[in-house]
Amino acid sequence: xxxxxxxxxxxxxxxxxxxxxxxxxxxxxxxxxxxxxxxxxxxxxxxxxxxxxxxxxxxxxxxxxxxxxxxxxxxxxxxxxxxxxxxxxxxxxxxxxxxxxxxxxxxxxxxxxx
Amino acid sequence: xxxxxxxxxxxxxxxxxxxxxxxxxxxxxxxxxxxxxxxxxxxxxxxxxxxxxxxxxxxxxxxxxxxxxxxxxxxxxxxxxxxxxxxxxxxxxxxxxxxxxxxxxxxxxxxxxxx
Numbered sequence: 236x237x238x239x240x241x242x243x244x245x246x247x248x249x250x251x252x253x254x255x256x257x258x259x260x261x262x263x264x265x266x267x268x269x270x271x272x273x274x275x276x277x278x279x280x281x282x283x284x285x286x287x288x289x290x291x292x293x294x295x296x297x298x299x300x301x302x303x304x305x306x307x308x309x310x311x312x313x314x315x316x317x318x319x320x321x322x323x324x325x326x327x328x329x330x331x332x333x334x335x336x337x338x339x340x341x342x343x344x345x346x347x348x349x
Numbered sequence: 350x351x352x353x354x355x356x357x358x359x360x361x362x363x364x365x366x367x368x369x370x371x372x373x374x375x376x377x378x379x380x381x382x383x384x385x386x387x388x389x390x391x392x393x394x395x396x397x398x399x400x401x402x403x404x405x406x407x408x409x410x411x412x413x414x415x416x417x418x419x420x421x422x423x424x425x426x427x428x429x430x431x432x433x434x435x436x437x438x439x440x441x442x443x444x445x446x447x448x449x450x451x452x453x454x455x456x457x458x459x460x461x462x463x464x
Binding site for chain 2: 268270276277278279280283290291293326328336337338339340341342343345
């Protein structure tokens with residue numbers, strides 16, 4: 236069964252460093268999302284992406300964040316200058332509105348900012 | 350602003366029991382509602398999705414219902430097993446912004462099924 240994959244599974248970085256989290260959505264999906272989950276808290280929406288542009292973003296998704304689909308398969312989330320409070324599990328998701336509209340989530344990348 | 354609540358935060362039951370997990374949401378203008386399972390430190394596995402026009406969906410021992418007017422959904426698990434132990438999250442998608450729009454999640458219910 237097709238699945239969303241994410242790399243790396245765990246990223247440790249120093250405060251102020253740039254990180255890029257990578258995702259490979261399900262191949263025939265057209266809609267892509269990033270969510271995050273701070274330990275012990277709710278899963279929160281960050282951004283949605285369709286047709287090579289951002290469709291919607293939350294107030295969390297400020298100028299330090301950016302997304303890109305650099306080729307036909309990868310979908311990336313970049314954090315330019317990480318802060319301690321960026322430590323969280325980051326989930327990528329994809330969906331295909333032509334079918335059930337279910338969002339399928341990847342296994343997540345645990346980001347630890349020291 | 351949509352708020353999704355799941356109470357209680359944790360539940361412990363003996364194996365074999367039938368159980369109901371509750372989810373409530375404040376804005377009934379939803380496009381669909383999705384139930385997920387999350388194992389510790391892992392990603393989210395989609396269990397069931399109910400469109401706003403539907404009343405329920407079934408998959409194996411799982412049955413999810415939706416009462417949009419009262420802002421409630423339930424996930425029924427029949428004959429629970431220790432392998433069902435996980436956190437169960439519900440999430441709603443708003444109606445107005447179309448298909449490519451965010452899910453709003455509840456905090457989840459952590460279920461423990463005792464052998």
